[in-house]
Amino acid sequence: MAVPSMSLEQEINPWEAQSARFEFAARKLNLDPGLWKVLSTPAREIIVHFPVHMDNGSIEMFTGFRVQHSVARGPGKGGIRYAPDVSLDEVRALASWMTWKCAVVNIPFGGAKGGIICDPKKMSQGELERMTRRYTSEIIEFIGPEKDVPAPDMNTNEQTMAWIMDTYSMHMRQTVTSVVTGKPLNIGGSRGRREATGRGIKVICDESMRYLNMNVEGCRVIVQGFGNVGSNAARLMHEAGYKIIGIAEFDGGLYNPNGIDIHQLLEYRSRNNTILGFSGAEAMPSDEVIESECEILIPAAMENVITSRNADRIKARVVVEGANGPTTAVADEILAEKRIFVMPDILSNAGGVTASYFEWVQDRQGYFWKEAIINEQLEQILRDSFEDVTRYAEAHNVNNRIAAYMLAIDRVAFTIKQRGIYA
Ligand code: GLU
Secondary structure, three states: OOOOOOOHHHHOOHHHHHHHHHHHHHHHHOOOHHHHHHHOOOOEEEEEEEEEEOOOOOEEEEEEEEEEEEOOOOOEEEEEEEEOOOOHHHHHHHHHHHHHHHHHOOOOOOEEEEEEEOOHHHOOHHHHHHHHHHHHHHOHHHOEOOOEEEEEOOOOOHHHHHHHHHHHHHHHOOOOHHHOOOOOHHHOOOOOHHHHHHHHHHHHHHHHHHHOOOOOOOOEEEEEOOOHHHHHHHHHHHHOOOEEEEEEEOOEEEEOOOOOOHHHHHHHHHHHOOOOOOOOOEEEOHHHHHOOOEEEEEEOOOOOOEOOOOHHHOOEEEEEOOOOOOEOHHHHHHHHHOOOEEEOHHHHOOHHHHHHHHHHHHHHHOOOOOHHHHHHHHHHHHHHHHHHHHHHHHHHOOOHHHHHHHHHHHHHHHHHHHHOOOO
């Protein structure tokens, strides 16, 4: 795939990363020029600036976004992230990735994403609650069970979703659990949602091993990021016989060629609030961990972890993307030259939104399923989608990422054509 030469700044702009893949896939599909314009433009972008009372009595202004890229196949769906470097371009890209992700696993949602520019690590629970509630009230007419359904993302969690649900419900004068997913269990959350993204990654790793005739037993795995996604993927894979030899965190990494006991590491982390200093592995700088020899590398933290700067030093046989956008479009080409088998984010991390779909259905039914049913249906959807993507890649002679985009774009374009353009 030819990517025009670009600066690093351009390379790591998530909207550029999204557009490069979209354009390549759309061209391959011979996409109608009108539909091309529709799908490369977010349908709605909301920017809100709002005040929050801080604990010290001062007032702080915050900026929040919610972008709905497409609502053609159903309500907007996608997380809300809190971070100091959140930007409109990033939220835009993440919203469009949600459109493609929901289409790849064929669930009835469009794509959306939200974010607030803030530093949650420096804020108290009270400040976070007031900020979340005010942000919710600012975007209230644009969200809802049939309009746009937020969920957790980076630095947001079940508690954040509970506050959003409560704020929305107060305005509606009735409890509306299905306005957000990723809630605590007792207020309409779903069993299995918390581990779902990690579980989906494990399914994609299992399927990749089967597809490439490789063995799970003893397969060496490196996980970058040990948040909700990375830690659950590592735990489930450790339990299934994979050998987790490296963990790379933002503040340092761990390496043990004989495998790290993930249960012990989780226990250590819950006591010490960090993975650093764990005695069951050696300390190693994170970039060295990522570049170590292994069968599977799982970047599960954030965007732009594999770029033109380090892609040629990646020694994994398979990359399974747990984060959204961890690989830049330029790095895609380098990995392709090295014949690394890449399972793209819009498939690999779709377990989260698939369980969110189950949560939304359960909330609307008022009937809650057993965890075994949820896990079984989740695994089935991901296995089928793996099959769809790899078949598509073989049939069209493209890599898995482009195949996933083509499949998704085709599904969304078909829906728009069928619905027609309202005038
Ligand atoms: N934030 C997650 C993602 O990027 C989950 C979205 C959702 O469940 O709606 O896929």
